[in-house]
Amino acid sequence: MERLTTRAKQVSNKEMTLMERIYLPAILHGMGVTLKHFFMKKASVRYPEVQRPFSPVYRGVHVLKRDEEGRERCTACGLCAVACPAEAITMVAEERKKGEEHLYREEKYAAVYEINQLRCIFCGLCEEACPKEAIFLTDKITPVEEDRASFIYGKDKLVEPLDKRVDVSKRQSWRLNQA
Amino acid sequence: MDQALLIEKIILVLTMLGITLLIATYSTYAERKVAAFLQDRLGPDRAGPFGLLQPLADAGKMFFKEELIPAASEKWLFIMGPGIAMFTACMTGAAIPWGTELHIFGYTLNMQIADIDIGILYIIGFVSMGVYGIMIGGWASNNKYSLYGAIRASSQMISYELAMGLSIIAVVMMSGSLSLKEIAAQQSGMNWNVWYQPLGFVIFFTCALAECNRAPFDLPECETELIGGYHVEYSSMKLGFYLFAEYINMFISSAVIATLYFGGYNFPFQDMISSPALLGWLQFIALFAKIFFFIFVFMWIRWTLPRFRYDQLMHLGWKSLIPLAILNMVITAAVVIARNNGF
Numbered sequence: 001m002e003r004l005t006t007r008a009k010q011v012s013n014k015e016m017t018l019m020e021r022i023y024l025p026a027i028l029h030g031m032g033v034t035l036k037h038f039f040m041k042k043a044s045v046r047y048p049e050v051q052r053p054f055s056p057v058y059r060g061v062h063v064l065k066r067d068e069e070g071r072e073r074c075t076a077c078g079l080c081a082v083a084c085p086a087e088a089i090t091m092v093a094e095e096r097k098k099g100e101e102h103l104y105r106e107e108k109y110a111a112v113y114e115i116n117q118l119r120c121i122f123c124g125l126c127e128e129a130c131p132k133e134a135i136f137l138t139d140k141i142t143p144v145e146e147d148r149a150s151f152i153y154g155k156d157k158l159v160e161p162l163d164k165r166v167d168v169s170k171r172q173s174w175r176l177n178q179a
Numbered sequence: 180m181d182q183a184l185l186i187e188k189i190i191l192v193l194t195m196l197g198i199t200l201l202i203a204t205y206s207t208y209a210e211r212k213v214a215a216f217l218q219d220r221l222g223p224d225r226a227g228p229f230g231l232l233q234p235l236a237d238a239g240k241m242f243f244k245e246e247l248i249p250a251a252s253e254k255w256l257f258i259m260g261p262g263i264a265m266f267t268a269c270m271t272g273a274a275i276p277w278g279t280e281l282h283i284f285g286y287t288l289n290m291q292i293a294d295i296d297i298g299i300l301y302i303i304g305f306v307s308m309g310v311y312g313i314m315i316g317g318w319a320s321n322n323k324y325s326l327y328g329a330i331r332a333s334s335q336m337i338s339y340e341l342a343m344g345l346s347i348i349a350v351v352m353m354s355g356s357l358s359l360k361e362i363a364a365q366q367s368g369m370n371w372n373v374w375y376q377p378l379g380f381v382i383f384f385t386c387a388l389a390e391c392n393r394a395p396f397d398l399p400e401c402e403t404e405l406i407g408g409y410h411v412e413y414s415s416m417k418l419g420f421y422l423f424a425e426y427i428n429m430f431i432s433s434a435v436i437a438t439l440y441f442g443g444y445n446f447p448f449q450d451m452i453s454s455p456a457l458l459g460w461l462q463f464i465a466l467f468a469k470i471f472f473f474i475f476v477f478m479w480i481r482w483t484l485p486r487f488r489y490d491q492l493m494h495l496g497w498k499s500l501i502p503l504a505i506l507n508m509v510i511t512a513a514v515v516i517a518r519n520n521g522f
Binding site for chain 1: 220
């Protein structure tokens with residue numbers, strides 16, 4: 001019969017020899033093993049100070065990008081919400097008024113745009129569905145909150161600040177290279 | 180007794196008690212670090228540099244926890260239990276010679292609190308009284324699980340005390356004295372008892388593990404079978420006392436092992452040091468180095484070996500260790516008699 005594993009061991013019920021019954025050699029051997037581990041490199045990382053490197057395709061918290069002139073790209077078409085398998089995205093569309101041209105790129109924009117971070121499965125389908133290159137997933141992780149309501153991210157948390165643009169090029173260029 | 184001696188002894192008692200408590204406190208930290216390192220982890224490192232303030236944080240947590248005394252418990256005994264455990268653990272240090280003498284500010288300090296001529300019996304006596312702390316605590320909780328834990332603990336400790344006593348007898352016969360000071364003094368240099376009593380040492384060490392309820396003999400504590408053990412009903416600092424007493428016992432056991440088998444305060448080539456002041460300090464340091472080593476071995480064993488089953492524990496104690504200890508005693512007796520008669 002073909003073995004399923006190479007590490008199988010034949011179990012036997014034979015009487016132990018005197019050396020085995022004394023038990024001390026086995027104990028000393030075991031202590032040698034643990035002592036070796038005492039000096040080995042540790043597997044854990046001092047987390048907040050040291051972080052393990054993320055994969056270049058890591059999908060973290062979303063960002064709503066602005067264009068080069070600082071206008072919001074999102075036009076509230078709702079394709080991301082349709083694409084979302086977890087139904088985590090909701091939005092309310094509104095028409096751009098006169099004098100708001102420097103705020104919104106298209107004539108329609110999202111007055112309310114919410115992503116529930118607890119529902120989101122970070123699949124990245126919203127990013128692929130977006131025709132306006134407005135929504136992207138970044139390499140940031142969702143910070144800890146103390147109540148569930150705080151995990152529903154509105155535009156205040158999602159839209160990138162004008163003075164602190166979010167760089168999404170790492171993941172995007174990796175994807176382009178693959179394609 | 181003149182006043183100077185009284186003051187000297189009080190200072191020594193308080194110092195040794197302080198050192199005992201300090202070492203026990205940091206044993207909890209060392210235990211967690213050793214456990215972590217043996218398992219390829221880093222261990223506590225958040226409180227202070229390298230997590231050195233962790234024991235203080237643990238103690239603070241213990242103090243602020245709610246203190247519960249179960250309504251059905253025997254209240255007086257319930258409070259007595261941890262007290263006895265702590266008291267017996269702290270008392271044993273008195274008979275151990277922590278060094279010969281220290282010279283501080285031109286004053287010579289004898290490093291043994293009480294040179295009792297039956298020192299080793301005194302220690303064995305107090306160690307066996309330690310079982311009352313556990314038994315009373317388990318009984319007074321009025322909880323079947325804590326009672327089971329207490330019964331396990333007491334039968335284990337009583338069983339292993341026999342083999343422990345028998346292995347000590349061999350040492351006593353060799354040195355011809357029950358005084359720990361005398362036993363330590365006879366092992367000067369490298370003339371340690373462990374070279375003559377290797378079997379006795381192994382038996383004594385195994386029994387010391389069992390007496391301290393340390394792994395692989397930590398059956399009195401068992402989450403899956405007993406929820407916790409004899410201290411199920413205890414909380415806050417009463418629980419802290421029980422856990423702390425275990426670490427003090429570990430320290431004292433290491434000190435007794437070092438004194439009986441590993442030359443106590445003696446270290447190799449100590450005759451080459453002419454200055455008595457320096458020698459005193461070095462002997463003190465040598466003893467504590469040995470003690471720390473044995474505390475480490477206690478922890479090392481705990482994180483290496485799986486625990487015994489209860490019947491295996493009894494089997495080992497009664498059917499292996501006691502016969503071996505008797506054999507060891509008989510052989511030692513024969514050799515001692517042969518030597519005294521000039522063979």
